[in-house]
Amino acid sequence: MRRSPFARARSLISATATSTAIATAATAMMASQLRAQALKPMPSDSIVRFAADPARTGSMSTLILLDALDASVEPDGTGRRTFRMALQVLQASAVAAVAERRFTWQPSRQQLVVDFVRVLRPNGTVISDTPSTDQTGDVTAQMQNPMYVDSRTRRMSLAGVAVNTIIDVQYTVTDRAPWRAGDFMIAWSLSPPGPVHTSQLRVSVPESFAPRIIEQNLTFKRAQTVENGRRIMEWRLAQPRIVLPEPFAADSDGVRTSITVSAPDEWSDVTQWYHGLSRAGYTLNALAAARADSAVRGARSRADTLRALHRWIAQDIRYVSVSLGLGGYQPRLPAEVLSTGYGDCKDKTTLFVAAARRWGIDARPVLLHLNGVRSAQPVSIARFNHAIAAVAQSGGGYTFTDLTAATIPYGDLPASYRGSFGVVVRPDGTAETVRFPERAADSTGIFIRLRGELSADGRMRLQVEDTPRGDNAWMLRGAFSAPLDSARRATGLRGLSTTYLPESTADSLVDFNGLDFAQLVRVTAVLHDGRGARPAGPVWLLHLPAPYRQVAAGTANSARELEALPRRVLPIDAARVVGARIMDIEYRVTLPEGWTAQLPAPINATSFFGRYESSYRMEGRDLVMRRVLKGLGSGVQPPERIAEVIAWMRAVAVDDHEFITLTPAALR
Numbered sequence: 001m002r003r004s005p006f007a008r009a010r011s012l013i014s015a016t017a018t019s020t021a022i023a024t025a026a027t028a029m030m031a032s033q034l035r036a037q038a039l040k041p042m043p044s045d046s047i048v049r050f051a052a053d054p055a056r057t058g059s060m061s062t063l064i065l066l067d068a069l070d071a072s073v074e075p076d077g078t079g080r081r082t083f084r085m086a087l088q089v090l091q092a093s094a095v096a097a098v099a100e101r102r103f104t105w106q107p108s109r110q111q112l113v114v115d116f117v118r119v120l121r122p123n124g125t126v127i128s129d130t131p132s133t134d135q136t137g138d139v140t141a142q143m144q145n146p147m148y149v150d151s152r153t154r155r156m157s158l159a160g161v162a163v164n165t166i167i168d169v170q171y172t173v174t175d176r177a178p179w180r181a182g183d184f185m186i187a188w189s190l191s192p193p194g195p196v197h198t199s200q201l202r203v204s205v206p207e208s209f210a211p212r213i214i215e216q217n218l219t220f221k222r223a224q225t226v227e228n229g230r231r232i233m234e235w236r237l238a239q240p241r242i243v244l245p246e247p248f249a250a251d252s253d254g255v256r257t258s259i260t261v262s263a264p265d266e267w268s269d270v271t272q273w274y275h276g277l278s279r280a281g282y283t284l285n286a287l288a289a290a291r292a293d294s295a296v297r298g299a300r301s302r303a304d305t306l307r308a309l310h311r312w313i314a315q316d317i318r319y320v321s322v323s324l325g326l327g328g329y330q331p332r333l334p335a336e337v338l339s340t341g342y343g344d345c346k347d348k349t350t351l352f353v354a355a356a357r358r359w360g361i362d363a364r365p366v367l368l369h370l371n372g373v374r375s376a377q378p379v380s381i382a383r384f385n386h387a388i389a390a391v392a393q394s395g396g397g398y399t400f401t402d403l404t405a406a407t408i409p410y411g412d413l414p415a416s417y418r419g420s421f422g423v424v425v426r427p428d429g430t431a432e433t434v435r436f437p438e439r440a441a442d443s444t445g446i447f448i449r450l451r452g453e454l455s456a457d458g459r460m461r462l463q464v465e466d467t468p469r470g471d472n473a474w475m476l477r478g479a480f481s482a483p484l485d486s487a488r489r490a491t492g493l494r495g496l497s498t499t500y501l502p503e504s505t506a507d508s509l510v511d512f513n514g515l516d517f518a519q520l521v522r523v524t525a526v527l528h529d530g531r532g533a534r535p536a537g538p539v540w541l542l543h544l545p546a547p548y549r550q551v552a553a554g555t556a557n558s559a560r561e562l563e564a565l566p567r568r569v570l571p572i573d574a575a576r577v578v579g580a581r582i583m584d585i586e587y588r589v590t591l592p593e594g595w596t597a598q599l600p601a602p603i604n605a606t607s608f609f610g611r612y613e614s615s616y617r618m619e620g621r622d623l624v625m626r627r628v629l630k631g632l633g634s635g636v637q638p639p640e641r642i643a644e645v646i647a648w649m650r651a652v653a654v655d656d657h658e659f660i661t662l663t664p665a666a667l668r
Contacts (some may be wrong), residue, residue, distance in 0.1 A: 077178030085157025133158035275429030348403035372420030444470020445582035480514035504530025574633035578610035594665025
């Protein structure tokens with residue numbers, strides 16, 4: 001589900017290589033001199049001396065010789081950031097990606113200068129010092145979920161890039177006017193996903209100014225000097241430890257090294273600023289009040305009123321984000337949202353808060369990030385790109401609701417930010433930090449019941465019932481958010497036949513209105529005359545449908561992939577292995593009279609993160625098979641326990657049976 005960002009990151013500069021990079025003032029001066037000496041070797045003490053021999057670098061595709069940021073920040077949030085990256089190409093497979101460069105900025109408040117873009121030989125000879133193609137254009141809004149922003153993009157195609165060349169790029173972004181006075185955030189990682197010879201962050205601030213500095217897992221002290229009334233802080237690391245992404249990694253791992261430098265503000269400074277931008281929208285004019293009253297007409301309780309307001313705003317108001325200028329942060333007035341029929345997350349949240357307050361309900365906006373942030377520091381508007389609403393409960397706490405989630409009912413949240421950090425904007429503009437609630441493991445998941453009748457010729461009639469809960473239900477609601485026409489219905493039936501019973505004809509599809517939260521999320525269908533079993537000599541093989549097999553079928557590959565990874569270094573978030581969910585699938589088949597089944601051994605695999613159970617039994621003529629997967633654990637476990645995850649996967653993989661052997665009555 002795609003939604004509008006409430007606030008964009010401070011730096012909108014990006015490049016198509018692995019990371020952006022920045023130079024110090026000294027290296028920038030050297031670069032200017034070299035531009036005047038085009039096609040001449042670089043000085044011997046330059047970064048090219050760190051170039052590697054591609055014949056001796058194994059599978060490495062690139063080597064970043066220098067990855068650096070040189071930033072100068074003022075207390076009002078203005079300043080400049082100079083990025084530099086020098087990257088050596090080691091394999092032909094990397095050429096296409098690194099030869100394309102892209103820079104994005106906001107002309108209304110930023111200035112972009114590309115200081116130089118060069119392609120060099122390892123001895124420093126300049127192959128090219130200008131891009132072969134250089135084009136600048138506006139960032140256009142997508143047709144679906146349109147987002148209008150005042151950003152510009154400059155794209156360059158570099159000439160002469162080949163194996164054993166060095167791409168040296170430097171550009172400077174000047175922040176002339178921050179959206180919120182004094183707000184800035186500089187983030188830097190010293191744990192790259194690939195090889196880097198030197199990583200460097202340099203930040204200059206006035207000597208009397210004390211920014212908030214957060215150093216995570218740093219193993220050395222930063223250098224700090226004072227020159228001409230400015231404090232210069234520098235973090236420099238040669239050959240930083242490579243930390244690759246790892247499955248199920250915890251957010252706080254004690255391994256990855258990072259630095260953030262931000263304003264010394266508190267969250268109330270941010271929320272007071274936002275409150276000043278949004279408070280005019282919390283009072284409805286006569287037309288907007290009449291529309292809100294109409295939306296809740298017939299509501300008999302406070303809960304009915306809130307559900308009606310949510311349904312109206314989430315489903316009847318189209319999503320469009322117009323984040324031009326300060327509009328990226330300032331909500332539009334409810335009257336404008338209603339007259340145009342569209343709004344983004346902050347627009348919809350403001351309308352909901354205003355309508356709820358009209359009915360005496362204490363509703364408040366909440367600032368958060370779509371992908372979730374786990375810590376309350378640092379403080380910056382760059383930490384957020386989304387807004388939802390909170391309704392104060394009489395006994396304390398809040399009920400949260402996302403007004404852009406058209407198929408998630410009032411009081412529930414998308415999975416991406418459950419358990420993460422957000423900031424509630426109180427009615428007086430002050431801040432309250434919160435953690436969004438998690439769901440119980442058995443409240444979300446997949447519940448499928450299959451009922452088959454097998455004839456002696458192997459043909460089968462199969463009833464399919466799918467009744468998901470929680471997150472899985474919200475996804476299915478999205479698929480049925482519009483009534484099925486004949487073409488979509490036929491496509492859905494063919495998909496059921498292909499998935500559950502080959503060669504069958506499907507009919508009797510019973511669906512639901514995905515936008516009606518009063519309706520149970522439930523889909524049923526009947527499949528006729530499909531190939532349920534096939535002969536194999538004197539016995540028959542009963543086919544097990546793919547959804548029934550999906551857990552066991554995937555674990556063998558997953559185990560092999562985990563075993564093939566380098567020695568694990570990141571701790572394991574137990575909740576991310578299986579997740580807070582349950583999968584319960586039962587397949588019941590009535591066999592022909594006198595037939596028997598060769599029953600596999602049951603499986604019961606339990607570990608610190610989840611449990612998998614399978615059972616096989618005969619009940620008269622019915623062969624009953626059931627598989628249940630449930631997430632159990634939470635908390636952070638040491639990386640060594642990945643061996644237990646692999647062992648669990650191996651145990652579950654034993655249950656990957658494609659067929660069940662059946663013996664006809666004549667052979668007994």
